[in-house]
């Protein structure tokens with residue numbers, strides 16, 4: 001691997017300050033859901049404390065909040081892959097916030113900085129920062145997955161996300177973040193309790209639709225930063241180690257076609273080869289058909305073909321034949 005040669009650009013020196021209290025709060029939300037999930041999963045199953053209602057809450061809240069991250073935080077707010085009316089912007093901001101991955105401001109700033117320095121010094125979460133030995137990569141994977149969330153090398157909002165910072169609607173959502181977090185945890189319980197008309201339904205709904213869902217969405221998102229920069233295929237000539245990981249395509253709603261994403265960050269579709277499933281692109285297409293999204297930056301196969309390492313793969317790009325003929 002030639003990766004270490006990439007570690008040549010200097011960081012811009014900006015950093016955020018995290019007080020000890022902030023680090024504890026981050027720790028609760030980073031580790032808490034996973035810990036509760038691990039502790040409760042087997043006993044809940046063993047005692048039969050899971051129903052179809054709970055599964056529906058898990059899948060439903062997973063889909064809504066994952067889309068909030070992939071379509072909202074990532075493709076819309078960070079990269080401007082499409083334009084949307086105010087109502088859609090607010091809905092995506094609320095759903096993304098419900099994934100409990102931080103405010104829109106900070107998420108967007110960190111992710112833009114990730115693209116700017118991708119796998120070089122300054123990248124807030126490169127798995128390659130400790131070197132390329134087996135031990136260094138293991139440490140790097142842990143850092144890229146969750147360790148970086150406690151680091152003060154994260155991007156500053158003023159530098160990387162002034163457009164998000166200055167948007168009045170998004171300011172209001174950011175100010176309401178604590179309430180949105182509470183709603184995200186409690187809502188599945190309330191819905192489960194109302195459907196089953198029981199406190200038990202409230203508790204199991206809270207666990208499966210709240211805790212388990214938050215933990216799973218967390219780890220899938222974090223896997224894009226860790227797994228999708230180490231393992232997988234790299235058909236495109238990106239200047240970093242971003243990769244496409246097929247088995248993560250469905251749980252990540254199409255975000256694991258990460259090698260393409262790094263060569264064409266504003267593209268609304270990440271799964272650009274035939275057969276590559278990209279549910280987030282499907283959601284954006286649905287919004288477009290409903291007139292709830294416009295100016296969508298759909299892939300341009302001929303332009304993408306120029307970025308392929310093997311030009312013979314070009315006909316496998318969706319829409320390539322139609323564009324050429």
Ligand SMILES: [Zn+2]
Pocket residue numbers: 114118224225229242258262
């Ligand atoms: Zn990346």
Ligand SMILES: [Zn+2]
Pocket residue numbers: 074078079111115261265
């Ligand atoms: Zn991105």
